[in-house]
Amino acid sequence: xxxxxxxxxxxxxxxxxDLSKYIDKQIRVKFQGGRExxxxxxxFDPLLxxxxxxxxxxxxxxxxxxxxxxxxxxxxxxxxxxxxVVLICxxxxxxxxPNPFIQQCTSCSLPSAPHIFLSP
Numbered sequence: 001x002x003x004x005x006x007x008x009x010x011x012x013x014x015x016x017x018d019l020s021k022y023i024d025k026q027i028r029v030k031f032q033g034g035r036e037x038x039x040x041x042x043x044f045d046p047l048l049x050x051x052x053x054x055x056x057x058x059x060x061x062x063x064x065x066x067x068x069x070x071x072x073x074x075x076x077x078x079x080x081x082x083x084x085v086v087l088i089c090x091x092x093x094x095x096x097x098p099n100p101f102i103q104q105c106t107s108c109s110l111p112s113a114p115h116i117f118l119s120p
Contacts, residue, residue, distance in 0.1 A: 023042070025041060025090065028094055032086055036058045055075040055076060
C-alpha cells in the first residue's frame with residue numbers, strides 16, 4: 001500500500017530538521033563511534049546525509065577515547081552518512097563541558113557512575 005496525495009503522486013518525505021539556516025556556515029558534527037569533525041555545510045538531504053567542505057577531524061587520545069587531543073586532520077570535501085550522525089551544532093558558541101554523571105573512582109582511577117545513597 002502506497003500513500004498518495006490527491007494528484008496520485010507519492011508524498012515527499014520531509015525532514016524534521018531545518019539545516020538550511022546553516023548552509024555555508026561552519027558546523028560541528030559528532031558521529032557514532034565518537035569521531036568529531038567540523039566544516040562548512042554545503043548541502044544535506046532529508047536523511048541527514050551531509051556535504052561538508054574544508055572539513056577538519058578532531059583526533060582522540062589513543063589511551064583514552066573519551067578525550068579529544070589538540071591533533072587534527074584535514075579532510076577537505078566530505079560526504080557524511082546521515083545514519084552515523086549523532087549531533088549537529090553550529091561551531092560558533094559551542095563549548096564542551098565535562099560529563100557531570102561520571103566520577104573518577106579513587107581506588108582504581110577509572111571512570112565510574114556516581115554513587116547513589118538511599119536513606120532508610
